[in-house]
C-alpha cells in the first residue's frame with residue numbers, strides 16, 4: 098500500500114500540484130487520470146523520488162520514502178519497478194541485457210539464475226526467442242512488453258506505469274492493460290498507472306484518482322465514475338456523443 | 350555564467366561515487382573501445398594529409414636557397430607536435446566523439462532512459478558520464494601520438510615522392526635540434542583538451558530537454574562550446590607552460 102500526504106510541487110513559481118493526498122491499494126490497479134498537462138507525471142515522479150515534492154510525503158507501507166535516509170531509500174528502490182512511456186529500454190543493450198540489468202545492479206545472483214528469471218519474465222509478458230534482438234529493432238508494443246518484463250524482473254512490491262498505452266493501437270493497448278492488471282493480481286503488487294485513456298479507466302480502473310489542473314477533484318472506482326457529480330470529471334469522461342448518451346447509466 | 354555554475358555542479362555530481370570499481374572499469378574499457386574504433390580512421394586520414402600539406406606549403410614558402418632543405422621537415426615536426434596533432438585533432442575529436450556523446454546522452458534523457466537508471470537507484474550522471482570522460486582522457490593522448498606519427502609519415506611520403514627533399518634530408522630535419530619538452534607539452538595539452546571535450550559534451554547532452562530537435566541542438570552546441578574551450582585552453586596553456 099502506498100499513501101501520499103499533502104504533496105505539492107511548483108516549478109519556478111508555477112504551481113503544478115496542490116496538496117494531493119490519497120491511498121493506493123495493494124493487489125489493485127490504482128489509476129491516476131486527468132487530461133494532458135494536469136500534473137499526473139509530476140505526481141508519479143514525486144512518488145518514486147525522481148522529483149522531490151516541495152511539501153508532503155509518500156509512504157511505502159508506512160515507510161516514509163520522501164525523507165528517508167540513503168539506506169532506507171535504496172531498500173525501497175529495490176522493491177520498485179517502473180514502466181516508462183516509450184519503454185525507456187537502453188538502446189545499447191539487447192532485450193535480454195535490458196531485462197537482466199536491474200538484477201545486475203540490485204542483486205548478487207549468479208548468471209544462470211538471472212537468465213532463468215529473465216526468461217521467466219519474458220515468457221510471462223508473451224515474448225519468446227527475442228532475447229538477442231536489439232532494443233531498436235522491436236516494435237512499440239514489444240518495447241512496452243520488454244519494459245514490463247524489466248519492471249517485474251526483481252519481484253517488485255510496487256509497480257509504476259506512466260501512460261502504458263500511449264502510442265499503441267487500441268487492441269495492443271487493451272492487451273497491455275490486461276497484462277499489467279493480471280500481473281498486479283498474480284503477484285499482489287501495489288500498481289499505480291497514469292493514464293488519460295478512457296478504455297483503460299473503464300477496463301482496469303479498480304481505484305481511480307482524478308486530477309484537474311493540479312488539484313485532486315475525485316476519487317472512486319470505475320463503477321462510480323459515470324455518476325460522480327463532478328463537472329470537470331464529467332467533461333473528461335463524456336468526451337464524445339456515444340459516451341454522452343450513456344451519461345448517468347452504469348457502465349461497468 | 351549561470352551555465353558555468355551548473356557545469357561546475359555537474360562535475361561535482363560525477364565524483365559522488367555509488368557503483369563498484371569493477372563496474373566503472375568495465376564501462377571505461379567499453380567507452381575506450383568505442384572512442385578508438387569510431388575515430389582512428391578519421392585521425393589517420395586527416396593527420397597524414399596535414400603532414401603532407403604542411404610539407405608542400407613550407408617548401409613553397411622557402412624560396413631562398415640560403416636555407417637548407419632539411420628545415421622543411423624540422424618545421425613539419427614542430428608544427429605537428431605543438432599545434433597540429435593536439436589542437437587541430439581536438440577539433441576533429443569534438444566533432445566526432447563530442448557530438449556523439451552529447452547526442453547519445455540527449456537521446457537517453459528524452460527517452461527517459463536516464464530516469465529509468467535513477468529509479469533503480471543509480472547515480473546516472475556518474476554512471477554514464479564519468480566513464481566517458483575518463484575514456485576520453487585515456488584515449489585522446491594515444492590518438493594524438495598516432496596522429497603525430499601519421500603526420501610526419503605523410504610529410505615524408507609527399508616530400509620524397511615529389512622530390513621536394515631526399516629521404517636523408519627529411520630524416521635529418523626531423524632529428525635536428527629536438528626539444529623533447531614539446532612532446533610532454535603536447536601530451537599535457539591532449540589530456541586537458543580531452544577532459545574539456547568530454548565533460549562539456551556530456552554536460553550539454555545530459556541536460557537536454559524536449560525532443561529530437563533539442564538533441565540535435567545539444568549535439569551542435571557540444572561541438573561549438575568544446576571547440577571554444579579548447580582554443581581558450583590552448584592559449585592559456587601556451588602562456589603557462591612554454
Ligand SMILES: Nc1ncnc2c1ncn2[C@@H]1O[C@H](COP(=O)(O)OP(=O)(O)O)[C@@H](O)[C@H]1O
Nearest residue numbers: 108109113131132133134135136137138139140
Ligand atoms: N521539469 C519540469 N520543469 C518545469 N515544468 C515542468 C517540469 N515537468 C513538468 N512541468 C510542467 O508541469 C505540468 C504538468 O506536467 P505533467 O505532469 O507532465 O502533465 P501530464 O498530466 O500530462 O503528465 C506541465 O504544465 C509541465 O509544463
Ligand SMILES: [Mg+2]
Nearest residue numbers: 137138259260
Ligand atoms: Mg505525462
